[in-house]
Amino acid sequence: MPDDSTANKKSNADIRQSRRNERQSLAGHVQRRHSQLLCRNTVTQKAYRNARHIALYIASDGEIDPSALIEHARFMGKKLYLPVLAPLNDSLYFAPFESNSQLILNRYNIPEPRCHPSSWKTARQLDLLLVPLVAFDAHGNRIGMGGGFYDRSLAYLRNRMLWKKPTLIGLAHELQKVEQLNMQSWDIPLDCIITEERCYCTG
Ligand SMILES: Nc1ncnc2c1ncn2[C@@H]1O[C@H](COP(=O)(O)OP(=O)(O)OP(=O)(O)O)[C@@H](O)[C@H]1O
Ligand SMILES: [Mg+2]
Structure with a gap:
């Protein structure tokens, strides 16, 4: 039988459904404004200013759109x-993303740069990883789409005493914030979450 604390908390599946619906319903002009405000709130962060190798994502499913930030980062000469998705181990690698990169859709219909695996980087070779998420709380906890891809790829960070790279920053709409998420042993918390309104930093 679930204990009271479990029974009173919304399940991650419920939270995923409601937050995905809400972000998908945002109007185009709201998405564009959030993209600009997200950029403004990110460029002032030390972790961003100091980073040379930065991984991010192309927005889908109503995710907050980092494209304004992509422009800024390219202007600043950062490597994106x-x-x-690696075919064999369901882990993430990171492919160079230039303004002229050719993109192809992976098995989840998410665009990826077409390039030889020899030019992929692993997470630990990056300075900063900007991750999408479905819901977060102010303690740096996040849930994604439920595939476990980020968690698997970042599992080595569970012992952050030894290895701290990359800095992990979640990008989200403010409406994706929840009071407290139920976390599992494999979940990797974030150093910070940035929304169109503010930053939630844990360190
Ligand atoms: N380090 C790991 N090793 C093996 N399996 C893992 C690991 N991390 C997560 N998983 C598996 O992935 C599944 C989905 O994890 P979870 O529900 O935390 O996804 P998520 O955090 O929403 O996804 P993502 O990390 O892609 O954003 C879990 O059922 C778990 O078994
Ligand atoms: Mg997880």
């Missing part, structure tokens, strides 16, 4: 990467 997009996640690619």
Whole structure:
């Protein structure tokens, strides 16, 4: 039988459904404004200013859109990467993302740069990883789409005493914030979450 604390908390599946519906319903002009405000709130962060190798994502499913930030980062001469799904181990690698990169859809219909695996980087070779999420709380906990891809790829960070790279920053609409998430042993918390309104930093 579930204990009271479990019974009173919304399940991650419920939270995923409601937050995905809400972000998908945002109007185009709201999405564009959030993209600009997200950029403004990110560029002032030390972890961003100091980073040279930065992975981010192309927005889908109503995710907050980092495209304004992509422009800024390219202007600043930073090296950008997009996640690619390794076929064999369901882990993420990170492929160089130039303004002229050719993109192809992976098995989840998410665009990935077309390039040889020899130019992929692993997470630990990056300075900063900007991750999408479905819901977060102010303690740096996140849930994603439920595939476990980020958690698997970042599992080595569970012992952050030894290895701290990359800095992990979640990007989200403010409406994706929840009071408290139920976390599992494999979940990797974030150093910070940035929304169109503010930053939630845990360190
Ligand atoms: N380090 C790991 N090793 C093996 N399996 C893992 C690991 N991390 C997560 N998983 C598996 O992935 C599944 C989905 O995890 P979870 O529900 O936390 O996804 P998520 O955090 O929403 O996804 P993502 O990390 O892609 O954003 C879990 O059922 C778990 O078994
Ligand atoms: Mg998880």
